[in-house]
Amino acid sequence: MERICCTIQYDGTNYSGYQIQTNGRTVQEQIEKALTKMHKGTPIRIIASGRTDAGVHAMGQVVHFDSSIIIEEHQWKKALQTLLPADIYISHVEKVASDFHAQHQTTGKEYRYYVFNGKEPDIFKRHIRYHVPYNLDMKAIKKACTYIEGTHDFTSFCSMKTHLKGDKVRTITYASCEKIENEIIFTFRGDGFLYNMVRILVGTLLDIGQGNNPPEIIEEMIDAKDRRRAGKTAPPQGLFLWKVDYN
Amino acid sequence: MERICCTIQYDGTNYSGYQIQTNGRTVQEQIEKALTKMHKGTPIRIIASGRTDAGVHAMGQVVHFDSSIIIEEHQWKKALQTLLPADIYISHVEKVASDFHAQHQTTGKEYRYYVFNGKEPDIFKRHIRYHVPYNLDMKAIKKACTYIEGTHDFTSFCSMKTHLKGDKVRTITYASCEKIENEIIFTFRGDGFLYNMVRILVGTLLDIGQGNNPPEIIEEMIDAKDRRRAGKTAPPQGLFLWKVDYN
Numbered sequence: 341m342e343r344i345c346c347t348i349q350y351d352g353t354n355y356s357g358y359q360i361q362t363n364g365r366t367v368q369e370q371i372e373k374a375l376t377k378m379h380k381g382t383p384i385r386i387i388a389s390g391r392t393d394a395g396v397h398a399m400g401q402v403v404h405f406d407s408s409i410i411i412e413e414h415q416w417k418k419a420l421q422t423l424l425p426a427d428i429y430i431s432h433v434e435k436v437a438s439d440f441h442a443q444h445q446t447t448g449k450e451y452r453y454y455v456f457n458g459k460e461p462d463i464f465k466r467h468i469r470y471h472v473p474y475n476l477d478m479k480a481i482k483k484a485c486t487y488i489e490g491t492h493d494f495t496s497f498c499s500m501k502t503h504l505k506g507d508k509v510r511t512i513t514y515a516s517c518e519k520i521e522n523e524i525i526f527t528f529r530g531d532g533f534l535y536n537m538v539r540i541l542v543g544t545l546l547d548i549g550q551g552n553n554p555p556e557i558i559e560e561m562i563d564a565k566d567r568r569r570a571g572k573t574a575p576p577q578g579l580f581l582w583k584v585d586y587n
Numbered sequence: 588m589e590r591i592c593c594t595i596q597y598d599g600t601n602y603s604g605y606q607i608q609t610n611g612r613t614v615q616e617q618i619e620k621a622l623t624k625m626h627k628g629t630p631i632r633i634i635a636s637g638r639t640d641a642g643v644h645a646m647g648q649v650v651h652f653d654s655s656i657i658i659e660e661h662q663w664k665k666a667l668q669t670l671l672p673a674d675i676y677i678s679h680v681e682k683v684a685s686d687f688h689a690q691h692q693t694t695g696k697e698y699r700y701y702v703f704n705g706k707e708p709d710i711f712k713r714h715i716r717y718h719v720p721y722n723l724d725m726k727a728i729k730k731a732c733t734y735i736e737g738t739h740d741f742t743s744f745c746s747m748k749t750h751l752k753g754d755k756v757r758t759i760t761y762a763s764c765e766k767i768e769n770e771i772i773f774t775f776r777g778d779g780f781l782y783n784m785v786r787i788l789v790g791t792l793l794d795i796g797q798g799n800n801p802p803e804i805i806e807e808m809i810d811a812k813d814r815r816r817a818g819k820t821a822p823p824q825g826l827f828l829w830k831v832d833y834n
Contacts, residue, residue, distance in 0.1 A: 351710050397711070429710045463598050463676045464644070468711050 347432035359391040374423035389584040395576030404442040448585040455524040470578035476549035487558035488515040495565040498534035544571030594679035606638040621670035642823030695832040702771040717825035723796035734805035735762040742812040745781035791818030
């Protein structure tokens with residue numbers, strides 16, 4: 341048996357999310373189906389770094405699985421891709437140590453959130469950008485980002501639908517926002533993210549960018565430890581799981 | 588009655604083409620359905636500058652129709668948009684003379700064809716770019732474009748499935764190809780285009796770009812007046828009806 345680690349991209353538009361569920365098409369199901377076919381019907385289970393929600397995309401999701409098939413890494417990439425739909429792409433395949441674990445060994449993740457900030461919508465980007473037609477105060481948003489960085493209890497920025505039992509303290513090592521032409525790109529790096537955390541952060545930052553709240557309100561929101569104090573959850577289509585880190 | 592002219596954008600991915608047909612969802616059907624709703628059930632027929640095929644997009648398709656509703660142009664834009672799906676966008680509405688005709692009065696059209704020329708595919712562009720992973724000789728393609736410009740019988744660049752009865756002489760006033768980072772953009776302007784003409788031109792130019800044929804072969808192909816002499820038809824997803832001209 342060999343343990344195989346794959347870096348994958350997916351367009352989440354036509355998926356009910358990453359993780360297998362009773363109803364709806366999922367990314368995990370498509371990959372496991374392809375692997376099971378490669379293994380002549382023997383069911384293969386994959387483990388991902390974490391799940392993503394319906395409509396959320398990935399540029400660098402990481403999964404691992406064990407296989408009895410002994411082929412080269414580039415052959416894995418090709419063989420698996422042939423069996424996958426056009427909205428999932430295997431960007432990298434690597435043979436890893438038998439104790440590598442795509443979920444338990446992550447040391448950090450990067451998420452990006454893309455806003456299309458044109459006055460008129462761009463219908464060709466509607467599945468991969470959140471359209472915000474109003475002007476945004478980039479200086480205020482950038483300042484607000486500095487209050488996000490650091491180790492905080494992010495209870496206010498976690499969906500109340502979470503099943504998490506542990507604490508909600510996370511370390512955000514980098515939070516930024518850049519405007520390039522009509523696009524606004526939010527980048528967040530940290531040791532872990534709570535359920536809907538990036539989307540709630542973006543919803544809150546967009547409120548600040550509209551002048552509804554001052555940048556400093558982020559501090560108050562963090563202190564409040566109350567989801568109702570933060571902004572609304574930005575829609576899924578702007579969100580990309582960009583990169584997963586391992587030691 | 589007032590004659591209304593609309594400039595529309597559509598993402599052709601989920602359409603069987605522009606024109607109403609017995610099977611499949613079409614752009615014309617969606618717009619007529621919206622207009623019929625606005626007119627409380629009175630069927631409204633729209634006339635477009637021309638049709639586009641399944642999977643082909645539009646940035647500047649033009650349609651006209653007559654209406655008994657008397658509202659301002661910006662109100663038309665808003666009211667109609669509310670009733671349309673997210674993959675059709677009304678970019679401009681104008682009241683026009685009662686003898687304006689979106690099809691008969693066109694004086695020219697511009698089409699663009701977009702190629703994504705990265706080594707690895709970009710799954711997020713799969714519906715709006717044709718992925719060509721190999722290197723292309725841009726100088727050869729640019730030279731070949733010069734042979735396309737002018738007034739020629741384009742029989743070799745017209746699908747044999749055409750129902751056209753008239754001649755196949757068309758004047759191409761501009762044919763160009765530019766590479767910007769990983770994107771290759773073909774632009775064609777002319778007084779009219781035959782069935783699949785742009786897609787056959789692009790397929791032929793990509794062959795030249797790969798070194799399979801010299802640029803001068805365009806002249807021979809035009810002279811041959813035989814569809815079998817030109818290259819293959821490039822796929823629909825890279826093609827955009829960009830602009831329609833009227834005097």
